[in-house]
Amino acid sequence: MATFKVNGIEQNLDVEPEMPLLWALRDELGMTGTKFGCGIASCGACTVHVNGRAVRSCTTPVSAVEGQDITTIEGLAGMAAGANTSAPSLTAVQQAWIDHQVPQCGYCQSGMIMAASALLASNPNPSDAEIDSNITNVCRCGSYPRVRKAIRSLATA
């Protein structure tokens, strides 16, 4: 039995300990916002937060997140708002993604937003070099210039 919290809700899954978190989320819990892109932690489409840190879920076995807090794209706004029900339904990062019309096909954007959110949480004013080294996700549509603009628009300094 694998036990961990997803977006604040405890989940008990009867799955093999080596099942990647990605497939536990998608096929067992039916949460399809987290995407499968490469299966080898190269493209970042599957990025989720584990205890607030950006992690590629396609190569993270459920045994590695036992008892930990997982946040997915579906829960990003809710987790940020906590118990505050009057909080906006999107985080500032998600809103910036709309304001800058970042997504095209959108398939990689769950992972892109999770990566950017984790970066900004730990480093509110990242330099271009820090953006480059932290956001290594692949976007086949080439949304990179807009990802950069959206992140810059959120930088505090």
Place this chain on the structure above:
Amino acid sequence: MKKISRRRFLITSALVGGGVLIGYSATRPSRHRLANTELAQGGEHYVTSLLKIEADNTVTVYVPHSEMGQGVHTSLSMMAADELDADWELVNIEQAPAIDLFANGDIIKGFASEFGVPSFLEGLTSVSAIKVAELMNMQITGGSSSVRFTGEFGMRTAGAAARQMLIECAATRWGVAADECTTQLSHVHHNASGRSLAYGELAAEAALLEPPEDPVLKDPSQFNIMGKAISRVDIPAKVDGSAIYGLDAKPAGMLYAAIRFAPVFGTKLVSVDAGDALNRRGIKRIVELEDSVAVVADSYWRAKEALKLVSSVFETSANDNTSSADIYAGFERSLADENGSKVIEEGDTEAAMELAADVIEGNYRVPYLAHAAMEPMNCTVHIHDDKVDVWTSTQDALGIKARVAKIAGIAEDDATFHHSYLGGGFGRRLPFNWNVIDHATLIAKEFDVPVKTVLSREDDMQQDYYRPAVASNFKAAFDAEGNVLAWHNRFTGPVQTPGASHIPYAIINQSIRVVDGDTHVPIAAWRSVDHSQQTFFTESFVDEIAHRAGKNPYQFRMELLQQHPRHRKVLEVAAEAAGYGQNLPEGHALGIAVQESFGSIVAEIAEVSIGADNQPVVHKVTCAIDCGWAVNPDTVEAQVESGIIFGLTAAMYGEITIENGRVAQNNFPDYEMVRMATSPEIEVHIVESGEALGGLGEPATPPIAAAVTNAIYILTGQRVRELPIKNHDFSRVNPLAQV
């Protein structure tokens, strides 16, 4: 431009509850009657068409194209809504269902009869007439054609016709002349009397009218919605995880299939040993197909893990030892031995070569490329009770539905297609690229529950239909003064996009011919199709000619483009914006390229330096695009950014090689992509010439490779004639003294 009659596309019908619906029908006047009898349900005459106006004043636009990030749901709706003078806040946008009432073949056919076959279809005509006939009843999203054809000839016309009909109804009701009435924000106004009526109040009456013979479209000065950077309707769902892609389908009771294909294209499965696979948790069955073996389980991961335990033998083939080197050697043989087929023969190139004071040659080649859409190929099929349901991301919902029904042995009328967003298309999800679709259907035939077949990234990369590898040999002849007299080009086919190898430059003698380039590697359209290879070739060799003639590459192009003012204009705008000819940072150079494709003309200027690792760094790309005019300028910019980065990935890293008859690459580490760190700044300038709308999904991809390699030549003195750039060594830099 020849005037096209818009009347042929119009059709009107009434909605129960007081509404009007305007659509189009080119060839089958019974289309709306068919819609009424086949689609009406729950007491509502839910008639399919492009545009529906209801009593509550809402407008619904039905978009018969796939949304794959190009913003087509938004752009097409903007076109209908603007001509209608609708209140954008009251406009709903819906994906048109995959039923043949929404086949966009009619629009394409109508367009083709007036203007000739669109270029993206021409390639298919050379393949087989039957394919084109099939295509004409499909819902293609490709060829950068949605806004140009469906938008310009379907959406705008439907909107304009509806507006005129609503005015006519209001004028009749008020007893005034129609030309005294105006429209604004979903209302008809009679300013003289101060009266106004909402469209919803007029819709029931309007439905009884015949659509106008030739609806008058707005002059661009009258646009209220078109030309504005309207936010895309598909974006909110793409930031909160709620957007559903093909891979996200989850019909009840679904099983999952992982599949292993014959690694050498075109070979068959001989035998399978299941090993311990069937003893593992969740495994339902092993399915053997003609060219593959699949494991079906209650989870994709379990299926994929169990597949590793299955051993399989595939038949041997004559291609088992074929490598990329063999393929290129075959190309060289074709180029040496064949006279080839004529693409262009003007003047007497042979004589010009003999008389020339100087002749230069350049032999170019580019490799196969995979599409590598972010969403790996997948398809979910449920065959039950003599019916079939299909869920997949596709650039042709109607075509896929027909294919699945055929493979399943079920009547097309009993097939249902479930729409989703596409996690990238780029040509991979066009019809005729049938693997995965066929396999998913055959696997699902073994079950009475839905089965989702998913390709791993490795499978997706190794079982694609590839951008063709091409070799191209050039010669140019000069007179004693350095004027270019002749252009000679021999390249390996096939030709998928006629015209891609043409050049706009005024060179009197031209001989362009294509020779056989067939191999066992399956090929297909890949974003910008033949323009992706040909523009690298021609814009590089033009640069070679300019340097040989001792001319500045920009000036040289401008001089030879006297007959092409639109080309000159985009070059001029890009050069001005990029600071061409002005001082650059030390060690930087500008490379330039221009190409017309899919009705748009694009100039790109790449600012490049050579980095510490002796590989080029692309700092900035300045682009000017003449796409006629911009329906949604922000979408235009996004598509240009996208096209440049897609082309840059191919130029810098893209390479599918063949070893032992099969694809050598597996996943992103060995098929690398431009990422944040390697993505240049991009500046886009839209040149509105007011000419016919050009395409946007593809035209920005072709010029970037040559723009970068032309800059590399200035920086290093090395002419890159083979892609990708990563395979070249730039450690011995010998920059050009001046350009």
